[in-house]
Amino acid sequence: xxxxxxxxxxxxxxISFVEQLVEKDLEEGKNxxxxxxxxxxxxxxxxxIGHAKAICMDFGIAEKYKGTCNLRxxxxxxxxxxxxxxxxxxxxxxxxxxxxxxxxxxxxxxxKLWEFAVWMIQKGHAYVDEQTxxxxxxxxxxxxxxxxxxxxxDRPVExxxxxxxxxxxxxxxxxxxxxxxxxxxGNPNMHFRDPIMYRIIHIPHHRTGTKWHAYPMYDFAHGxxxxxxxxxxxxxxxxxxxxxxxxxxxxxxxxxxxxxxxANYRPRQxxxxxxxxxxxxxxxxxxxxxxxxxxxxxxxxxxxxTLCGMRRRGYSPQSIRNFIDSIGYTKFDALNDIALLExxxxxxxxxRACRVSAVLDPVxxxxxxxxxDLKEELVAVNNPENEQDGTHTITFSKNLxxxxxxxxxxxxxxxxxxxxxxxxxxxxxxxVTCTGCTxxxxxxxxxxxxxxxxxxxSGESGANRKVKGTLHWVSADDCQKAEVxxxxxxxxxxxxxxxxxxxxxxxxxxxxxxxxxxxxxNWAAEKQPGEYLQFQRxxxxxxxxxxxxxxxxxxxxxxxxxxxxxxxxx
Ligand code: ATP
Ligand code: MG
Numbered sequence: 001x002x003x004x005x006x007x008x009x010x011x012x013x014x015i016s017f018v019e020q021l022v023e024k025d026l027e028e029g030k031n032x033x034x035x036x037x038x039x040x041x042x043x044x045x046x047x048x049i050g051h052a053k054a055i056c057m058d059f060g061i062a063e064k065y066k067g068t069c070n071l072r073x074x075x076x077x078x079x080x081x082x083x084x085x086x087x088x089x090x091x092x093x094x095x096x097x098x099x100x101x102x103x104x105x106x107x108x109x110x111x112k113l114w115e116f117a118v119w120m121i122q123k124g125h126a127y128v129d130e131q132t133x134x135x136x137x138x139x140x141x142x143x144x145x146x147x148x149x150x151x152x153x154d155r156p157v158e159x160x161x162x163x164x165x166x167x168x169x170x171x172x173x174x175x176x177x178x179x180x181x182x183x184x185x186g187n188p189n190m191h192f193r194d195p196i197m198y199r200i201i202h203i204p205h206h207r208t209g210t211k212w213h214a215y216p217m218y219d220f221a222h223g224x225x226x227x228x229x230x231x232x233x234x235x236x237x238x239x240x241x242x243x244x245x246x247x248x249x250x251x252x253x254x255x256x257x258x259x260x261x262x263a264n265y266r267p268r269q270x271x272x273x274x275x276x277x278x279x280x281x282x283x284x285x286x287x288x289x290x291x292x293x294x295x296x297x298x299x300x301x302x303x304x305x306t307l308c309g310m311r312r313r314g315y316s317p318q319s320i321r322n323f324i325d326s327i328g329y330t331k332f333d334a335l336n337d338i339a340l341l342e343x344x345x346x347x348x349x350x351x352r353a354c355r356v357s358a359v360l361d362p363v364x365x366x367x368x369x370x371x372x373d374l375k376e377e378l379v380a381v382n383n384p385e386n387e388q389d390g391t392h393t394i395t396f397s398k399n400l401x402x403x404x405x406x407x408x409x410x411x412x413x414x415x416x417x418x419x420x421x422x423x424x425x426x427x428x429x430x431x432v433t434c435t436g437c438t439x440x441x442x443x444x445x446x447x448x449x450x451x452x453x454x455x456x457x458s459g460e461s462g463a464n465r466k467v468k469g470t471l472h473w474v475s476a477d478d479c480q481k482a483e484v485x486x487x488x489x490x491x492x493x494x495x496x497x498x499x500x501x502x503x504x505x506x507x508x509x510x511x512x513x514x515x516x517x518x519x520x521x522n523w524a525a526e527k528q529p530g531e532y533l534q535f536q537r538x539x540x541x542x543x544x545x546x547x548x549x550x551x552x553x554x555x556x557x558x559x560x561x562x563x564x565x566x567x568x569x570x
Contacts, residue, residue, distance in 0.1 A: 016329040018057065018270055022065055022233060031232045031265050035067025038231050039093070039100070040222065042074045043085035043206070045284040046299040046306045047092045049320060049341075053275040056324045057235055059098040070229065071100040075107045076221045078205035086206075088299075092307040096317045106221050107207045109228055113216050114168075116224060117179060117197055119257050121160045126197060127153055128163035129180050136178070139185075140193055146186035147193045153182060164198070168214040172200045179214070183249070191246045195219055223247040226267040227254050234267050237274045238333060244269045272329040278338045279489035279508075280305045281496050286503055295507060296490075302555050303490045303511055313487065314532060314542030314557030319348035335495055342558045346540070349557065353534040354382050356524035357394060357427070357472045358554075360484055360515050360538065362401040364476060365418075367432060369451045370398040375478070378458065380428045392523050395478035396429050401519045402473045407448050409437060416469035418448065425470040427536060431456035431463065472536045480525040482552040485544065486513040518554075525552055534560075 015023075026033060039058040041051065062069035071093070075081050093100070120126035129136060129152045141147035167177050179198035187193060197220040204210050216224075226234045234247075247269045255266065276282060282305055290296045290304070299306050302313030310320065323344040327336050357380075376396045382389040402418065411419035418424050418434045425431050432450040440446050455462030488511045496503045520535075527533055533541045539559040547553040 016057075016272075017331065018061060018233075018235060018272060018329060019064070021270055022061060025232070025268075026065065029264075034230075034232055035062060035065040036230055036232045037062045037067065037069045037235060038072045038104075038226065038229065039069065040072045040074045040106075040225075040236075041089050042077070042080075043082065043089060044077070044080035045085060045288060046088055046308055048282055048287065048305045048307065049277065049310065050275040050282045050305075052096060052307060052320055053324050053327075053329075054235070054237070055093060055096060055098060056321060057272065057329060059100075061233065061235065067232070068101040069098075070102045070104055070231075072104040072106065072225060072229070074218070074222065074225075075105050075205070075207065076216050076218065078201055078203045078215065082206050088308065092311075095307065095311060096320065104225070104229060105207060106216075106225050107205060109221070109225050110208060110212055110216070112228060113221060113224055116254065116257065117164065117216070117220070118161065120181065120197070120253065121164060121179075122157060124157065124182065125253065126160065126179055126181050127155055128160050128167065128177050129153075129194075130163075130177050133175060136180075136196075140190065141185070143188060143190060149185050150180070150194065153194070164214070167198060167200050168212060170202070170210075170213060172213055174200045174202060176200065181220075181250075189242060189245055191219065191243055192249075195246060219243060219246055220250065223250050223267065223269070224254060227251055230265070231267045232265075234269045236269060236271055238271045238331065239274070240269065241271050244271070271331070273331060273333050275324070275327070276333065276335045276495075276497070277305060277341065278335055278494045279491050279496075280338065281491070281503055283497070286497075289504070293504075295504070302485070303487050312529070312542075312544065313555050314349075314540055315345050316348050316352060316532065319345040322348060338489070345558050346560070349532050349534065349540045351385050352383075353532040353540055354389065354524075354527070355380070355384070355534045355536050356521055356527075357474045358482070358484075358518060358520040358524065358535040358538070358541070359401040359403055359472070359474055360518045360535075361404045362517065362519050363404045363407060363445060364447045365400045365402045365473065366447060366449050367398050367400065367452045368435065368449050372398055374398070375475075378428050394428060394521050394523065395475045396426075397475040397477050399476035400426075400473045401476050401479065402448070402471055404445075406471050407434075407437070407445065409445070417471060418450070418469075423467050425456075425463075425467045427470050427472050428458050429473070430454070430458070431465070431467055472538075474519050474521045476519070478522055479519040480522060480552055482518045482520045482525070482554055484515040484518045484541070484554050484556060486515065486556045487511060488513070520552065520554070532557075 037058045039055050059069045129150045139148040178196045180194045180196055183192045185193050196217050198214045198216055201215050291299055300308035300312045302309050323341045377393040378396050379391050380394045381391050406417040408415055408419050420434050420436055423431055423433050430452040432452045434450045436449050437445050438447040489508050490511050491506045492508045493499055493506050496506045527543055529543045529545050535541050540557040541554045544553040544555050
């Protein structure tokens with residue numbers, strides 16, 4: 001995409017180009033040293049991690065330069081917007097850890113925008129066009145050939161005013177008329193070829209109801225709303241670069257209308273690159289399709305790139321912010337590796353997560369020389385990365401569950417887990433020696449036996465000898481059954497949006513795996529959604545809101561290691 005703006009000359013390392021621009025504006029005394037930004041979501045869907053990048057920028061600039069950041073709902077198209085989205089957007093922004101100064105709505109300005117449009121008509125800068133959308137499109141020309149003027153372009157002001165009024169009545173027929181700015185049908189920038197300012201929509205608006213029938217277009221609402229609010233830096237994504245001259249043009253008209261062209265204030269649009277992530281899609285239209293066609297379990301499906309999906313899956317807000325910091329802001333679109341996001345999640349959860357024991361694919365282990373009725377409460381450290389997190393107790397007993405793949409009857413030399421004749425350490429408990437296993441008539445292992453060394457209890461001197469493997473376990477008598485949901489990439493290809501095939505054909509059919517037969521230590525079963533857990537030796541997990549006392553459900557957030565990297569280096 002063409003980039004039309006030069007970066008400031010002086011090279012300042014370590015800060016984003018947006019920060020450089022802001023600092024330059026401050027040095028030049030623009031806007032009387034005031035910094036004001038806004039985050040402008042359209043309430044027509046849920047926020048995704050791409051929005052989080054914009055949020056971090058908009059709120060981050062305001063915070064860093066002691067300015068203000070407001071929220072502005074860009075609600076100029078009632079056909080797709082509603083208050084459910086508004087509420088969830090507010091919730092997601094707070095979860096990320098940002099606080100807005102004020103909440104505004106573009107619909108707050110419908111009256112003022114109308115007045116501005118009337119002024120445009122009176123000044124001969126706008127006209128009502130009664131052609132069909134197709135006719136208007138056919139006259140647009142191409143970037144290299146000029147467009148053709150509408151036959152309605154020069155109709156008298158009075159007629160325009162009358163028709164514009166008519167556009168805003170319940171009788172107006174959708175698509176029968178639009179208001180267009182009278183700019184330049186030959187301009188190489190297609191956005192200047194008499195852009196549409198207003199169109200007729202009869203669907204009730206979620207805030208203004210049936211008061212309006214004519215609604216402003218994005219280009220006739222966004223910059224104007226910035227202006228009304230006093231926004232100094234209107235930061236958006238690169239696809240708006242070609243809209244910027246029109247943004248500036250409408251601001252010129254506004255300043256002229258307010259007779260204020262010497263005022264030391266004007267908003268400016270600044271663009272940065274969108275966040276695109278591998279193996280997912282970010283377009284709201286596509287995310288809507290996945291939800292509406294029940295190809296995922298709602299907007300907060302843990303496979304979705306939405307903030308509510310990531311929250312449910314167990315990502316921390318800090319890990320998302322760290323990821324966004326690490327990829328930075330540029331003027332070139334790129335595709336970011338989801339593995340980098342996952343590594344940020346691991347790094348942050350390593351500091352936060354409570355270590356607990358869970359066995360996902362269980363097989364019984366019987367400690368044959370352990371007293372039948374004995375139970376011991378052993379100490380488990382909650383988080384070795386943070387001593388202040390303290391400890392909890394975990395019950396040890398004769399019958400335990402361990403992972404099926406932690407046992408091999410005939411193991412190769414380098415198998416340091418459980419195999420007959422070898423010692424292995426049970427985490428927080430004892431050193432045990434495997435003595436054998438029992439199989440059913442089909443040869444499936446149904447039980448493993450071992451003997452424990454009573455002097456080898458964790459923390460006591462007998463535990464000090466070197467044993468290569470340490471296994472996690474849960475007491476079969478003191479645990480709870482749980483369902484564990486595991487997630488994989490939502491799509492099978494790196495960049496589904498660049499693929500020629502329909503994105504729905506690229507869905508990964510195996511992206512959702514349910515394990516029904518897991519066991520989790522009692523203490524962990526009490527944890528709630530929102531509490532970060534590490535199932536030792538497996539990965540990070542979080543209780544799902546679907547969980548009830550009789551049926552516990554946990555989501556796998558991310559494995560301890562990057563399983564994909566391992567596959568690729570094999
Ligand atoms: P749509 O797909 O409906 O056009 P959108 O993704 O542009 O929606 P908006 O609600 O209009 O969503 O976006 C609000 C703000 O978030 C805008 O400033 C937009 O530039 C920014 N934004 C949206 N997607 C991304 C992304 N992937 N990366 C960075 N910023 C984004
Ligand atoms: Mg948008």
